[in-house]
Amino acid sequence: MTTELWIAIAAIAAIIIVLLVAGTVLYKRRQIRLTPPPELEKKDQSGGYQARGGFSFSEGASTALKEPPSKEPLPKSPLPQEPPAREDGPRVVEPPVQPRERTDDEGQPRVGDDASVPRDAPRKPIVDVELPKESDTETPAPAEPEPEPELAEELAEPVEEAPVLEEIEPTEGRLNRLRGRLSRSQNAVGKSLLGLLGGGDLDEDSWEEVEDTLLIADLGSATTTMIVERLREQMVARAVRTEAQAREVLREVLVEALRPELDRSIRALPHADAPSVMLVVGVNGTGKTTTTGKLARVLVADGRRVLLGAADTFRAAAADQLQTWGERVGAETVRGKEGADPASVAFDAVSRGIEAGVDVVLVDTAGRLHTKTGLMDELGKVKRVVEKRAKVDEVLLVLDATVGQNGLNQAKVFAEVVDISGVVLTKLDGTAKGGIVFQVQHQLGVPVKLVGLGEGADDLAPFEPEAFVNALL
Numbered sequence: 117m118t119t120e121l122w123i124a125i126a127a128i129a130a131i132i133i134v135l136l137v138a139g140t141v142l143y144k145r146r147q148i149r150l151t152p153p154p155e156l157e158k159k160d161q162s163g164g165y166q167a168r169g170g171f172s173f174s175e176g177a178s179t180a181l182k183e184p185p186s187k188e189p190l191p192k193s194p195l196p197q198e199p200p201a202r203e204d205g206p207r208v209v210e211p212p213v214q215p216r217e218r219t220d221d222e223g224q225p226r227v228g229d230d231a232s233v234p235r236d237a238p239r240k241p242i243v244d245v246e247l248p249k250e251s252d253t254e255t256p257a258p259a260e261p262e263p264e265p266e267l268a269e270e271l272a273e274p275v276e277e278a279p280v281l282e283e284i285e286p287t288e289g290r291l292n293r294l295r296g297r298l299s300r301s302q303n304a305v306g307k308s309l310l311g312l313l314g315g316g317d318l319d320e321d322s323w324e325e326v327e328d329t330l331l332i333a334d335l336g337s338a339t340t341t342m343i344v345e346r347l348r349e350q351m352v353a354r355a356v357r358t359e360a361q362a363r364e365v366l367r368e369v370l371v372e373a374l375r376p377e378l379d380r381s382i383r384a385l386p387h388a389d390a391p392s393v394m395l396v397v398g399v400n401g402t403g404k405t406t407t408t409g410k411l412a413r414v415l416v417a418d419g420r421r422v423l424l425g426a427a428d429t430f431r432a433a434a435a436d437q438l439q440t441w442g443e444r445v446g447a448e449t450v451r452g453k454e455g456a457d458p459a460s461v462a463f464d465a466v467s468r469g470i471e472a473g474v475d476v477v478l479v480d481t482a483g484r485l486h487t488k489t490g491l492m493d494e495l496g497k498v499k500r501v502v503e504k505r506a507k508v509d510e511v512l513l514v515l516d517a518t519v520g521q522n523g524l525n526q527a528k529v530f531a532e533v534v535d536i537s538g539v540v541l542t543k544l545d546g547t548a549k550g551g552i553v554f555q556v557q558h559q560l561g562v563p564v565k566l567v568g569l570g571e572g573a574d575d576l577a578p579f580e581p582e583a584f585v586n587a588l589l
């Protein structure tokens with residue numbers, strides 16, 4: 117072999133070595149390799165959902181008050197009239213407005229379902245009993261013999277005790293107290309994300325797993341794609357090399373996806389000449405009545421005078437339930453007869469609220485609505501009619517976090533019917549799919565303002581993106 121040939125072989129070998137080195141360097145630059153921190157950090161396993169503040173209330177845009185109700189009769193929904201009292205003893209009166217046949221699809225009706233019998237059927241007629249005149253009460257009734265003492269005890273009507281006003285838990289730092297509730301359900305998502313992003317090389321398979329984790333947590337495909345793209349982009353741009361850096365990027369990307377800049381204050385502050393008016397809407401069973409009650413407590417604790425309107429007239433128990441919530445904090449409840457026009461009850465409640473000079477009127481509406489037209493008629497009318505008396509400042513849509521995509525589809529229909537201004541995500545304590553928060557905001561275009569984290573009276577907290585993500589991670 118000649119010297120030239122040896123030189124040529126050596127040159128080729130040198131070129132191959134240079135190419136190999138350059139290739140490896142380029143590959144390593146593109147590859148995200150995370151090195152674990154030198155010492156394993158001892159982390160608070162409970163999630164650490166730390167609330168920085170309490171509930172934030174604001175005043176809605178200025179309101180144009182109309183004339184008092186006597187001057188402005190309701191065009192379409194006259195208030196249910198009491199039948200005139202008759203002198204000839206007790207009689208049976210049919211309810212003034214017959215409730216329509218409603219579907220009750222295991223308590224979770226879906227938009228578009230056909231009508232069927234509601235869960236509370238059959239309904240009892242209302243017995244109208246003539247009240248004794250004042251003069252009658254003074255003369256003892258002679259006919260009935262005195263019952264035996266023990267029997268008298270049994271027959272005695274239970275004495276209605278004045279409701280005892282409850283202590284309301286301070287609203288400040290409420291998320292902090294409820295931290296365990298949220299973290300129990302959300303931990304799985306956070307842990308698997310950190311597990312994926314915190315260990316070794318991030319190849320295509322790892323990113324697919326990240327995507328799957330987000331999808332399983334109910335973030336939806338659009339939000340998932342957006343988050344994964346942003347994560348990849350940020351990890352490369354910031355040359356992330358350690359687990360701590362990865363955690364920080366993940367935290368920032370998730371917070372950003374929750375749009376912390378949105379106004380999440382509850383428009384509950386009164387106007388100069390009228391109370392603030394809030395409608396609580398949503399499919400039945402999502403927690404509307406409970407949320408209305410919890411919100412009333414928060415407002416009372418904040419020193420506000422609250423009036424409740426039980427416009428869910430399809431189920432007598434719903435009005436009872438709301439009234440009980442009101443009594444527990446000393447708030448008056450305006451209710452109509454079962455099956456009455458929800459719009460007229462809502463109108464009545466707002467009128468009463470103006471008359472009584474309260475700060476805020478919370479109206480609980482019915483969600484047992486099955487066709488979009490029915491929903492439009494019902495809910496649209498409630499809002500229109502109420503606005504004859506005062507401006508509606510806030511329409512809160514209550515959404516059950518455990519229901520997932522179906523619940524979101526229903527929510528979209530509500531959002532098309534009334535302009536919702538905020539979402540309350542309930543039952544976040546009972547699901548590992550808290551990712552619905554991301555989707556709700558993305559798809560409905562309104563902020564999640566409150567979260568329900570339990571069945572307890574004070575298990576309602578303001579939603580704070582940063583606190584939520586911190587708990588997640």
Ligand SMILES: Nc1nc2c(ncn2[C@@H]2O[C@H](COP(=O)(O)OP(=O)(O)OP(=O)(O)O)[C@@H](O)[C@H]2O)c(=O)[nH]1
Nearest residue numbers: 400401402403404405406434542543568569570571
């Ligand atoms: N775990 C949990 N349960 C909740 C939460 N919010 C409400 N609930 C429960 O959900 C159930 C339904 O709540 P309601 O307030 O009656 O629901 P609704 O939407 O008013 O229902 P209808 O009156 O039938 O229209 C009740 O058992 C509540 O205690 C929450 O944040 N967490």
